[in-house]
Amino acid sequence: MTQPHFNGQPTLFLAGDMGARHEIEIRNQLTTDWRILTWNDGGDPAQFAEKVVEADAIIAGNIRCDWPQAPNLKMYQVPFTGVEWLRPEKVPKGCLVCNTYEHEITMAEYVIAGLLEWEIGMRASDLKFREKGWNRLLPGTGVSHGELYGKTVGIVGYGHIGWEVAARAKAFGMRVTAVSRTARETPAPLDWFGTLDELDRLLGESDYVVLTLPLAPETRGMFDTERLGKMKLTGVIINVGRGMVIHEESLYQALVDRRIGGAIIDVWYGYPTVGDLDRVPWNFPFDQLDNIIMTPHSSATSDAMRDRRLSFVARNVDHLARGEALENVCFEGEG
Secondary structure, three states: OOOOOOOOOOEEEHHHHHOOOOOHHHHOOOOOOOOOEEOOOOOOHHHHHHHHHHEEOOOOOOEEEEEEOOEEEEEEEOOOOOOOOOHHHHHHOOOEEEEEOOOOHHHHHHHHHHHHHHHOOHHHHHHHHHOOOOOOOOOOOOOOOHHHOOOEEEEEEEHHHHHHHHHHHHHHHOEEEEEEOOOOOOOOOOOOEEEHHHHHHHHHOEEEEEEEOOOOOOOOOOOHHHHHOOOOOOOEEEEEEOOEEEHHHHHHHHHHHHOOOOEEOOOOOOEEEEEEEOOOOOOOOOOHHHOOOEEEOOOOOOOOHHHHHHHHHHHHHHHHHHHOOOOEEEEEEEO
């Protein structure tokens, strides 16, 4: 990357909740000299317009107000992974849009915790033991639990998250398979790797199916009644990608009819907004089922993950100031 042209001291704009609330942490981690402006979600849109015009770089998520021309903007750093809401024509021409990973470790640990909980049922065992004690049974003669060793986990979408899940699953002695859009040699630690054309084979062999797919036209509703029917009757589907990759009614009916063993779901079909904080996550009563574990889109949420992301964001902004190549460039603006 050639040295960018700045009109004096470069200006960094921390906009919206995702950027502005971490001003101190980002400022402390920068090693280059920036003038910093901030604007919070819900603030005066006119102030946003005034500040973005001055910015050489912006750290922000989805800003829901009109953008003016921003001729100085060279970098749009999104402090999380998904950028499907941001189109090249909406970004100033030549501005590089970068996203942020650093969530894959956190999400992989969530997946493994879900698999272990499904096999062992530690929380349910704890509650039962609190209530009934030994229940007139000698140790080791009560209900036994399962184990991960020797079981097969199939990962659909083999990127950063998929690799971290695979490495941890292999450490538990699991057979690990995966499919992805791109064909390549089977990479360690996988036992088998195929393309999406071989998805049905993966589903039929897997005790656990882990979805890490993004939402795109070709993945929306990919797991419908027919596709879920390719799974083992005892198979468990884990979704940490995007909710609508699984057709909602198809999933609900498969669980009700016991056509699959169960589900661990962290991503949903309805999300709260500032104007509707009471939005229900689902359109079918998943909360009434006993063969699903549900969490509120929290698989990637940890203090350590947040710290890693802020460090990455600051490092990438430093790259811009020094004229170094930016990391995680998704696309270039065309507006």
